Amino acid sequence: MTIAADTSILARRENTSGRLSDFFWRNPKILLLLMLTPPLLWLGVIYLGSLFALLLQSFFSIDDFSGLINYEFTLATYRQLLIPSNFDIILRTVVMAVLVTLASAVIAFPIAYYAARYARGKWKVIFYLGVMLPLWSSYLVKVYAWKLILAKEGIVTWALAKLNLLWVLDAWLSLPVVGGTSLSISYTGTFIVFIYVWMPFMILPIQAALERVPGNLIEASADLGGHPAQTFRYVLFPLALPGIIAGSIFTFSLTLGDYIIPQIIGSSRLFIGQAVYAQQGTAGNIPLAAAFTVVPIVIMGLYLWMAKRQGAFDAL
């Protein structure tokens, strides 16, 4: 009868871990607090704090003679952004980011659509590996690999020469702005490598969004007389839009801030990231570097605000 006596209906736990889990079961909010406090402190103090410090720096100015920072509130540094040489940097970066984002979305959509709608089992695994694999190797290695691929002695030139299509490349490179002496020292090269490096960040959110679109909505549209193009325009695209926006946030902001790709591949003209690097390093102009950094933040804020106003998140 001892067994029956021991197994009471409301079993008691006497050890510490048992009492602790009972306590958390009764007070779930305390558990939540304990779990969230460290990451929130990290985010709030270290991350947001430094961002705020940066913002503050951008309202200071640098003394041209002594090179020391003048801790008085001024908008002079922001005015500096508008002088042509600096404004060109901003314009160049924003145009590049817009083009990279648009091209990434156009290339990523069919891939994501295939993965979400058709790939099953083995093919889904192959898709994920194919998309993720480039993320596993060093970013620098990939960029240098692209430098060789796009160089005058590289495989692209070689392959086009073998196909007797070198004139196409030469014609393209002779164009103003997008051209250059070779692909690896032209904006075209920078554009290609940006697309390559950010592609997974565009494919995965679109794929996730498409995966949540029930197949019968596509059928319902066709059933009601919607041609494939109309189904895309009125059903598929609006429902995938949150994913496209999410992907474009990645490609757009990453392109706005990157300073390695344009340094290795492209003409020697600066992008925002390089300008920040140069201002805070060699030039020692922290306020101007900070002001440059604020530009992508403001642009992203505007972009999200516009996307929200356009109803991009209505389908969430």
Place this chain on the structure above:
Amino acid sequence: MTAVLFQQVSRHFGAVRAVDSVDLAIAEGEFFAMLGPSGSGKTTCLRLMAGFEQPTSGHIEIFGETAEGVPPYRRNVNTVFQDYALFPHLSILENVAYGLMVKGVAKAERLKAAEEALAMVKLPGYGTRRPGQLSGGQRQRVALARALVNRPRVLLLDEPLGALDLKLREQMQEELKSLQKSLGITFVFVTHDQGEALSMADRIAVFNDGKIQQLGTPEEVYKRPKTRFVADFVGSSNVLPPDFVAGLGFSKGYASLRPEAITLGESGPGRKHFTGRVVAASFLGAANRVTVEAAGARVAAMVPASLAVPAEGETVTFSFLADDLHQMDGAQ
């Protein structure tokens, strides 16, 4: 005129014969039900009519025109989907007007037509809401309005009442039936609920394993099931084994006998009777369902609630009119 015609239509998915050599002809203005368990091929038949599937072999005609190779968006046929498939990012009015919008009907005109369609399904003024804000029954009505606003020649309904609770389902059954009568549109209705099929349809096709087991009016299918499967699936008929049937003086073979055709006690000319031991009795409101074991067969009978219920283990005699016993083909 024939609205939908299937000639030897098959749809195979790999080794699975979802639809296997089906022949059927649905008349214009008919309320046609396709009844069967899941995986019996009824939904695939509906999808073949809508154009979501193409037949592996065979020939399909819709109002005399060849349907093979015609995409869904070129068919004047609309579907009410099982889980409604309303567009979540559009308002109810935009959902209903969708079919007219893609056909290029002017905005004012299509919104007016959509309002009228919503009024027809008793949801006037719901246009500004989103599908997520509606209950299951309301979404069902919106799906119906969205299909009907296009004035289809054939309306396909894929288990449209499956997700509704009993009371709502009965109400919608009546509404669908009267809507079909007033509009005169051909309705093709897929269901696994035999009661629904029997009460609503002009004719029923009973499906099993990709084949039509029986095609006929509800009364035919119910009273004279052709196969054991139909007898089992439609209603709650007794399927009597060959020996039992032979013992009563009929030719040897499976036969069906409806529980309500059996009465307690033996009496009258033209009647057959058998004796058995009561193994179960359950109260169903208007009647008691009494199951007896007789000569190796289990037979259920409906005993009116006004009569005393025989106790379990008691031996009772049942009788029925010889005409009510329906002998079936083969041993299917």
